Amino acid sequence: MTITTEVIKEPTNNRVRWTSADLELFPNDDTRYEIIDGELLVTRAPHWNHQTAIDNVCFAVKAWSRLSGLGVVATTPGIIFSDTDNVIPDFVWVRQGRLADILDAQGHLTAAPDLVVEVLSEGSGQERRDRELKLKLYSVQGVRGYWIIDWRIKSIQVYRREKAILVLIETLFENDSITSPLLPDFVCKLTEIFE
Numbered sequence: 001m002t003i004t005t006e007v008i009k010e011p012t013n014n015r016v017r018w019t020s021a022d023l024e025l026f027p028n029d030d031t032r033y034e035i036i037d038g039e040l041l042v043t044r045a046p047h048w049n050h051q052t053a054i055d056n057v058c059f060a061v062k063a064w065s066r067l068s069g070l071g072v073v074a075t076t077p078g079i080i081f082s083d084t085d086n087v088i089p090d091f092v093w094v095r096q097g098r099l100a101d102i103l104d105a106q107g108h109l110t111a112a113p114d115l116v117v118e119v120l121s122e123g124s125g126q127e128r129r130d131r132e133l134k135l136k137l138y139s140v141q142g143v144r145g146y147w148i149i150d151w152r153i154k155s156i157q158v159y160r161r162e163k164a165i166l167v168l169i170e171t172l173f174e175n176d177s178i179t180s181p182l183l184p185d186f187v188c189k190l191t192e193i194f195e
Contacts, residue, residue, distance in 0.1 A: 015038075016038075017038030017084055018035045018038055018039065018040040018084070019035070019038070019083045019084055020035065020080055020083050020084075020086045021083070022035075022040075023035070023086065031043070031044060032044075032088055034086060034087045034088055034129075035084055035085060035086040035087070036085055036087065036129075036133045036134065036137055037084060037085065037133075037137075038084040039133075041125075041129055041133075043121075043126070043129075046119070046121055047121060047122070047151075049151045049152075050119045050120075050121055050151060052151075052195075053119050053149050053151040053193055053194060054075060054090045054091055054117070054119050054149070055075075056192060056193045056194075056195065057091060057117055057147075057149065057188070057193050058073055058075050058091050060186075060188040060192065060193070061073050061091075061093055061115075061183065061186070061188075064183060064185075064186045065093070068183075068184070068185070068186075069096060070095060070096050070183070070184070071093050071094055071095040071096050071114065071183075072093070072094055072096070072099055073091065073092065073093050073094075074091070074092055074094075075090065075091050076088050076089070076090060076091075077089070077092055077108070077109055077113075078107075078108040078109065079092075079108065079109040079110075079112075079113070080104070080108050080109070080110055081110070081111070081112075081137070081141050085137055085141075087134065087137065089113075089116045089117065089118055089134070090117055090118050090119050091116070091117040091118075092109070092113035092114075092115065092116050092117070093113060093114055093115040093182070093183070094109075094113045094114055095114050095182070098114070111141070111142070112138065112141040112142040112143045112144075113143065114143070114144045114145065114182055115143070115144065115145040115146070115147070115180070115182055115183075116134075116138055116143050116145070116146050116147075117146075117147045117148075117149065118130040118134060118146075118147070118148055118149070119148075119149040119150075119151060120148060120149065120150045120151070120152075122152075130148055131148065135148075135159065135166060138166060139161075139165045139166040142161075143161070143166065144160070144161045144182055145158075145159065145160055145161070145180055145182050146158075146159040146166050147159070147178070149193070151194060153173075154173060154174040154190060154194045155171055155172060155173050155174075155190075156171070156172045156178055156190065156193075157170075157171050157172075158170050158171070158172065158178065158180075160180075160181075172190055173190065174190050174191060174194060175190070175191070176189075176190050177189045177190065178190065178193075
């Protein structure tokens with residue numbers, strides 16, 4: 001099954017700005033509803049390879065986190081930055097000691113995790129969401145590291161915060177290994193992520 005993303009827009013002079021409260025009106029099914037700058041994005045269930053890639057990277061970072069004691073991980077957590085910026089990234093990592101400060105009473109993140117990982121799915125709308133809309137949102141909100149995984153070409157784009165914005169540092173391919181200054185001594189071969 002492939003993911004399809006729809007951007008629901010109104011004419012610019014009569015644009016509807018969606019909010020977190022509007023999400024309560026939608027059915028509780030396998031559809032993912034996200035809001036970025038008041039724009040509603042609708043995503044269906046992801047491809048098997050999408051899920052495998054996120055599970056593998058999550059497993060690697062979680063194993064490192066348990067050994068190091070330096071942070072915690074979660075897959076598909078809700079992040080409510082504001083009433084008009086409400087997203088569900090594929091995977092996040094938060095350094096030790098920060099989690100309690102950035103969770104609300106419903107268990108949603110309300111501030112930037114340290115690392116966010118998104119896995120691309122088919123479709124130009126989906127790629128635009130992760131490569132442009134979410135990159136900009138995560139940059140503005142203070143995310144320190146952002147990885148965009150493309151399971152089709154077996155690559156990871158690594159963004160790092162420099163001078164208050166997320167900057168593309170490198171693009172890794174199947175025979176490379178990923179590391180991060182956020183995760184001291186963490187090393188993972190991309191072949192393990194894409195197996």
